[in-house]
Amino acid sequence: MKIIIAGAGAVGTHLARLMSRDHEDCTLVDEDAERLEGLDSEYDIMTMEGSPTSIKTLKEAGAEDADIFVAVTPDESRNMTSCIMAHAIGAKKTVARIDNYEYLSPKMGSFFRNIGIDSLIYPEVLAAIDINNGLKMSWVRQRWDVHGGALVMLGIKLRATCEILNRPLRELCGPDDPYHIVAVKREGETIIPGGNDELRLNDLAYFMTTKEYIPYIRKIVGKEQYADVKNVIIMGGGKTSVRAALTAPKYLDIKIIETDEHRCEQLNELLSDTDTMVIHGDGRNISLLMEEGIKHTQAFVALTSNAETNILACLTAKRLGVRKTIAMVENLDYVDMAEELDIGTIINKKTIAASHIYQMMLDAKVSNLRSLMMVDADVAEFTAEEGSPVTKKPVKSLGLPFGVAIGGLVRNDVGMLVNGNSQIEAGDTVMIFCHEQKMNKMEKFFKAASIW
Template sequence: MKIIIAGAYAIGTYLAKLLSRNKQDIILIDDNAENLERVGRDYDLMTIEASPTSIKALKEAGVKDTDLFIAVTPSETANLTACAMAHKLGAKKTVSKVDNPEYIAPQSQDLFHEVGVNSIIYPEMLAAKDIINGLKMSWVRQRWDVHDGALVMLGIKLRENCKILDKPLREISGPDDPYHVVAIRRHFETIIPGGNDTLKLYDLAYFMTTKDYIPYIRKIVGKEQYVDVKNVMIMGGGRTAVRAVKTMPEYMDVKVIEKDPARCEVLNELFDEDKLVINGDGRDTALLVEEGIHNTQAFVALTSNAETNILACLTAKQMGVRKTVAAVENFDYVDMAVSLDIGTIVNKKAIAAGHIYQMLLDANVDNVKFLMTVNADVAEFIPVQGSKITRKPIKDINIPKGMTIGGLVRGEEGMLVSGNTQIEAGDIVVVFCYDVDKKKVEKLFN
């Protein structure tokens, strides 16, 4: 597949990293020579120093033979213009990053299709969805629903109360048990576990289960004492915070702390009257106490500074808040945030790149999520009639190393799989991939 990425900034660079793992034919266009030099040095791709809206540069990049054109520069106007031009010059599919939430409304999609923009990415909305999912279950680091919740993947930090530590997985997660452990993050290592592996204290474990058994999972991992989130405090009033507040469930009460008085005025105009906006510094412990931090179940730090967000979450934890969420846009700080036990880490650039990455898989893929904390993908594959994965039970198929199947949805019913499971064409199959050539995975389903 030939892919052109316009914009060698955070999203484009991270996307190049994801794609370079699969040896895709990638061309990166940007007018910043320093950005291109850094990316070209680290990843296997071709770079062109030029404006992404240059007709000459697009033709030089071979846009007429391009399968996917992705515009992720900081300029919304440049992205939309570049996509329209790329489409007119022959690109099969185009994707544009935007900054205006109006553009992602369903009624706007036909307009953009007419001018040659196939897909719109609004990173702040994608990040807000991740944040809300995290707040709905205070004891879970990450949640991912398959087919409207027919299957659910839960990322959970294991503490002393966990009842299934230090036991071989074959004893606690067999064919008859209502969950599978599909991945483990231990210190800085990712493990795709086998039957002899065990769960250890402070592991971040990823469980695949069905919605009915979420309470059971909560019990065995010792998280029953965690209270549901009703009061939320958000530090930082940027666009991600606005999207999160506007999509927050009605039963949650939210306060937004913002340092800039002018931005506070804007927020008061954007929010309903029941949303409280406070002018102050979210790191000020006296302010936090005054605003009820001791009665708050979740603290969300969404300023533009990763260090500030990490420190604020640590402060909130010391003051008794169980659920903390930190926006960490600097990739260099992600591992540090995880090791400090911050809680849920949100990186809207990685989320956006993962969303675009979904479009690049050749198989019939309905959804894909890149799990930054374990450097792995979890995806919904739909096998076609006669594909290799449907010919034999799973135990008799040579599955690539680094791939594991978490479960499947048949009709509307979610089910876990065992070695004896026979996958059928049309099933929605949840596949976990770590350090594996995606082409080998795709061939199983095509």
């Protein structure tokens, strides 16, 4: 597959890294030579200095026979223009990063396809979805719904109250048990566990279960004392905060604290149809937090543009008694530090956007692909095609690559867990967990093939 990425910012470079690990024919284009410096040697890609809205640059980059052209510069107009031009030259599929929510209206889809833009990506909207999923459960670090919630993956930090520590998983996760452990993060290492592995104190464990067993999971991990989230304080009034507030469950009482007075006025207009309260002030000010009821707040969300500020603010909120904290950490260098400090849920809208685009590049029927930064892994929903290899043998005989786990499947809208004797059928939606970048190796299992 030939791929051209316009824009060597955080989204573009992360996407290039994903392409590099799959050894795809990838060219990264940017006007700034400094942004491109060293990327061609660090990743297995080509780099080109030039404007993505230049026909000459697009032709030199190979847009005429590109399978997919992705424009993720900071400028929405340039992204859309370059996609239109690349399509006119011959690119088979185009994706543009945008920052105008109106463009995502389903009614606009055919319009954009007609002018040469196949897909639109709004990173702040994708981040808001993850934030609100995180707010649904105060005791969960990460929640991922498969097929509309028929299956659920829960990332949970295990404390001393957990009932299932220090016991072999073969005693806990048998064929008839209502959950599987698909991955464990322990002291910086990711483990795809087997029957002899055990869960230990302070592990970050990823549980796969069905919705009706979520209360049971909450009990065995010792999280019943965590109060459900009702009151939320968000620090920072940027686009992600707006999208999160507009799409949050109605039962949440949300306050946004913003330092810029003019932006506060804008927020009041943008959020006029909600019950969100906008407060002018500094979310790091303990006196202000106390005044706004931090002691009775179940979740604190730090969404400023500064990763250090967000991390420190979450630490302060935890010290003041908030159980659930979410931090926007755009600088990937700070992700490990945030994890070591036990911040809670970490959001990086650029990696979320890159994962969403990466999903479009896989040949198999893949949906809802996400990168889990905490465990350096990808999780995605694959649909088994008629006659595909995955439908021809039980799971234990498929010969799946090391580092791959099947968490469960959805058949006729009913979620079910998978064991070695399970037989996947055509049309099943299967949750695949891949550690160490093996998602592209799973495509062949789910695509129709005449020879197994």
